[in-house]
Amino acid sequence: MTTTTTEPTGGGGAPDATPTAARQRRSGGLGSYLLVRFLLIFPTIFILVTTVFVLMRLTGDPITAAQGGRLPAEELARRIAEAGYDRPILVQYWEYLGQLVQGDFGTAISDGREISDMLTSFGAATLELAFYALIVAFAVGIPLGRLAAYLRDRWPDAVLRVFAILCYATPVFFAGLLLKLVFAVNLGWLPVAGRASTGAEIQLQQQDSSTGIYLIDALKLGDGDVIQDVLEHAVLPAVALGLLTAGVFLRLVRTNVIGTLGSGYVEAARSRGVSERRLLRKHAYRPALIPIVTVIGLQIALLLGGAVLTETTFEWKGLGFQLVEYLQARDFVAVQGIVVLAAVIVALVNFVVDVIAALIDPRVRY
Template sequence: MGRYLIRRTLFLILVLWIVSVLTFLIFVKLPAGDPARRAAGTRTTEAQVEEARERLGLNDPIWVQYTRFAKGLVPWPGWFLNEQVYYSFKNFVPVKEEIFGRIPVTITLAVGAGATWLLVGIPIGIISAIRRRSLADRAGMLFALFGVSAPVFWLGLLFLYIFWFKFQQMGWPHAPGSGIPTGENLFEAVLAGRFVMPWIVLALSFAALYSRMTRGNLIETMGEDYIRTARAKGLSERRVIFKHGLRAALTPVVTMFGMDLGLLLGGAIITETVFNLPGVGQYTLNAIKTSDFPAVMGVTVFAAFFVVVANLVVDVMYAALDPRVRYS
């Protein structure tokens, strides 16, 4: 177990290093346009651009630049997203401050959506699997097909159109619209139900995937020899399904969940944009639109860090859930 974890951790550090090198090369050494010129702004003299170049440290040797950049990946006080590199040259705010200020919104969105898709997807998958070819199964798989096919931006706008705009027009109690009004903190926003539509919209496609995955895994598991053994012991069908079947069928689902959640914590760009939620994803989109290189690098590094951490958590969970992994 210990050796397994050490091996996985070393592997993930390697991944982070590769990400850092690639990000560095793309944003610092191969930028679309001179970063110094972009930092200095439009209508500037050569001297001002040179000054910006010096200020950004772009005249330093490449390894000094890389070290400064790579420090931003190390979760150490003063290093992580350090202000020397990760400092927005559009709104002159440290990227760390922006991200840390926005991460609660993203976490609220991701965790709420995650809970929603698990609570919807897994039960649908289970029912579909044990009542295979029934009406419930057909309905469940139709839902899955819809969920997988419907793009989030379309679904988000559709929800806003129906539950906010149309409901408001007809005088029905309507859902809160998009965004969080100034002066309202996150907790109040959750209580006001401002996250309900984003949760549902973001969760739908995942719920569809998870219901399919649960169904497929459970059907496969229920055909295993050890399920026959469990029945031959005289266990009730309920126990056979929920103890012996789901235990094996849900293990890959749990690990998948860790990965998906890690990915979303790096920012759910589309959902945050459609519902105007001030999360990391929205910041990412703005940074890209305004060519704010330090900000883009920052969110890239930040998202990579979350994905890697999620991977590690998933590896630990996998080892805890599947005894065969611990010894390999």
């Protein structure tokens, strides 16, 4: 008998070429995806900045909006000319873009404060509140979503679904007022408003290298009473804002866990006698968290929007609190700066989320 041996077309190295090529394709796909997502940041920010600029100019020039009716016509015209708001709108627009590129957001009309300094001072407070709210959202939404999936179609599942609807349907300011009424006024367990008590706030602001994030500054100070005071003041606003996102996470985790439990590989594990609890913990839970990562960017935008009402309700002096004050003063230059910063933050967070999602889930790249 004659044995015929067929040589691989590509020579001795051919068997290893296919895995290598596949790895190169995967690496190239990830790199191309991330590059495209990064480049999309710039037109996104440009469109957002342009939209905000146009909307702010629909009411006329900012000085007339803020000071109209309070100053004589001659003084008003002089200030408009000094600020350059009597020039063509396109000239103002290009000058504004040039200032933004240099990090100059302008000067507030109502208080004469540099907007970039104001954004730095009050942005830390909003960042801290958003961080607390995300912790609440994860701590409440993910475990309860997992529990609802495990007990699906039973009465606890129905209760949790109603709870989720209430979380993201209840206005943030109303939830905040209820929390203040129950836990601050009636029970007296927590402070009513503010980021810290007066004494603690003085200690925090007197530090040489203050970050503006009270928890970090309190930890640097090393005073246990100050740390406790800062955390107590953060509980109610964090819960009020965090529940808004927790309801979304609860429904999302529940839906995806139930879908994963019905997939083929879970059915195969179930046929081998794996318990439902182990299936939930080992096979269905982690894949269901991937969609959570993909929607975090949208939830950041939701948190920044909710922070306006939350900060006003609890007198949490962040960007939302300042935004309301500038709106009341009709200081549209300052309002424009705050809104543009929020838009830039949302665009950057969405890019970071896209990177994380692409790293943990290859399907996102294609």
